[in-house]
Amino acid sequence: MLLSEYDKITANALNEELARQQEGLEMIPSENFVSPAVLEALGSIATNKYSEGYPGMRYYGGCEIIDRIENLARDRAKELFGVDHVNVQAASGCAANIAVMFALLEPGDTLMGMNLFYGGHMTHGLKVNFSGRYYNSVQYTSTKDGLLDFQQMADLAEEHKPKLIIVGATAYPRIIDWQKAREVADSVGAFLLADTSHISGLIVSGDHPSPVGIADVITTTTHKTLRGPRGAMIMANGNPSRPLKPAKVLKENIPTLVDRAIIPGIQGGPHNHQTAAIAVALKEALEPGFKEYGHQIVLNAKALATELTGMGYDLVTGGTDNHLMVVDLTNKNTSGKQGEWALERAGITVNKNTVPFEPRTPYDPSGIRLGTPALTTRGMKEEEMKQIGAWINEAIKAQDNDEALEAIRKEVKLLTDRFPLYPGLKY
Ligand SMILES: *Cc1c(COP(=O)(O)O)cnc(C)c1O
Numbered sequence: 001m002l003l004s005e006y007d008k009i010t011a012n013a014l015n016e017e018l019a020r021q022q023e024g025l026e027m028i029p030s031e032n033f034v035s036p037a038v039l040e041a042l043g044s045i046a047t048n049k050y051s052e053g054y055p056g057m058r059y060y061g062g063c064e065i066i067d068r069i070e071n072l073a074r075d076r077a078k079e080l081f082g083v084d085h086v087n088v089q090a091a092s093g094c095a096a097n098i099a100v101m102f103a104l105l106e107p108g109d110t111l112m113g114m115n116l117f118y119g120g121h122m123t124h125g126l127k128v129n130f131s132g133r134y135y136n137s138v139q140y141t142s143t144k145d146g147l148l149d150f151q152q153m154a155d156l157a158e159e160h161k162p163k164l165i166i167v168g169a170t171a172y173p174r175i176i177d178w179q180k181a182r183e184v185a186d187s188v189g190a191f192l193l194a195d196t197s198h199i200s201g202l203i204v205s206g207d208h209p210s211p212v213g214i215a216d217v218i219t220t221t222t223h224k225t226l227r228g229p230r231g232a233m234i235m236a237n238g239n240p241s242r243p244l245k246p247a248k249v250l251k252e253n254i255p256t257l258v259d260r261a262i263i264p265g266i267q268g269g270p271h272n273h274q275t276a277a278i279a280v281a282l283k284e285a286l287e288p289g290f291k292e293y294g295h296q297i298v299l300n301a302k303a304l305a306t307e308l309t310g311m312g313y314d315l316v317t318g319g320t321d322n323h324l325m326v327v328d329l330t331n332k333n334t335s336g337k338q339g340e341w342a343l344e345r346a347g348i349t350v351n352k353n354t355v356p357f358e359p360r361t362p363y364d365p366s367g368i369r370l371g372t373p374a375l376t377t378r379g380m381k382e383e384e385m386k387q388i389g390a391w392i393n394e395a396i397k398a399q400d401n402d403e404a405l406e407a408i409r410k411e412v413k414l415l416t417d418r419f420p421l422y423p424g425l426k427y
Contacts, residue, residue: 003427014427022421023413025348025388029324029371030170030198032227033378033421035284042229042277050269054259069276076282080204082212083237085255088278089262089270093197093221096232097123098130100217102265103257104164104191107134112156113166115139117354117362121195124166138162146316146356148172150180157188168195171353171369173320178211191216201225201373202322204285205294212237217254225297225323225373228281231274234258293376297323300372303382307389316355316367324371328355332396336365339396343368345405346395347412348388378419387415
């Protein structure tokens with residue numbers, strides 16, 4: 001029985017969500033729109049199969065075809081990123097990071113990562129997260145200007161001797177210098193984990209340098225700029241000067257430890273429908289058009305940043321080199337929470353975000369975070385970014401003036417009507 005016949009409540013909710021996605025401007029930088037092909041693979045019968053283990057070494061029968069699908073995803077990822085080893089089974093980015101910690105650390109070991117409130121991620125050692133609770137977590141912040149502070153990282157590393165250093169961010173608008181992070185890690189003999197969750201699509205397009213050959217392990221979500229289904233990958237590759245099995249610290253090589261950390265360490269059966277969809281998304285990312293997509297994401301972000309700074313908005317670090325920007329709304333007499341709310345009423349979805357050295361609270365911070373990956377997928381370019389910048393300004397100024405916000409929402413709808421999402425789709 002079709003969903004629309006069997007469960008109208010769920011079908012209607014999905015139709016409403018589809019309309020929300022179609023009619024709004026999705027500017028949360030960690031979101032994107034997958035292609036119909038990815039969606040089809042994700043909704044496929046691969047979800048019916050149990051296949052604990054890895055291709056060729058499963059704990060269940062009947063896995064030959066699933067093996068083919070998982071190998072396809074792994075081979076495409078190896079080609080795309082130029083790595084020797086890929087694990088595509090982590091259910092999401094958090095699980096991928098937890099698996100790396102499980103692989104390389106013992107409980108109580110010291111790890112160092114960027115504080116969430118300066119742009120890091122909760123799995124980088126936030127006290128209330130697994131990573132901050134089961135390990136001794138040291139947190140670095142940023143310079144006054146919001147830039148990665150390698151001097152502070154080096155000083156903290158020297159003082160605390162972390163076994164693992166995590167570099168990567170959820171709200172960092174600039175290029176990450178992996179080599180500098182490597183130098184800090186080497187100064188204390190630490191492993192370096194590059195968490196490229198937000199930027200892996202830009203690494204593919206060449207708009208952000210790759211940590212391959214520099215970091216010991218690389219994680220990424222598959223659903224952000226990479227534009228695949230919700231999921232994650234853990235990648236590793238050897239380097240003549242940096243073997244995957246540093247004899248002094250490891251009994252096994254990193255790929256073996258990572259695979260074992262996923263199962264039996266933290267997960268059971270892989271989500272095979274997700275793996276199939278990752279394989280499809282990676283085929284798309286290998287197409288020349290994906291490079292154009294990545295370039296356009298950055299062009300759009302820069303256009304929006306220019307527009308906003310031109311209207312007096314205060315951007316953390318003064319602008320952007322990648323797909324996102326963090327706007328400090330203090331000088332506009334509003335907060336991140338209020339800004340998020342007003343923009344949502346105007347049909348523009350963003351999220352409130354702390355700014356470096358946040359004077360307010362994480363629940364009502366000073367900033368908002370804006371990104372261009374999803375709008376770029378819809379085909380929008382610099383011209384639309386200028387218009388959207390003007391609407392953002394109007395909505396922020398309107399504060400809680402419902403009429404003004406509703407008027408912007410109508411204009412937003414006219415724009416989004418010109419960039420259809422999933423034409424013909426209905427649940
Ligand atoms: C999104 C993100 C994650 C977590 O991914 P989930 O799929 O939400 O678990 C981890 N690290 C970074 C840097 C991220 O941006």
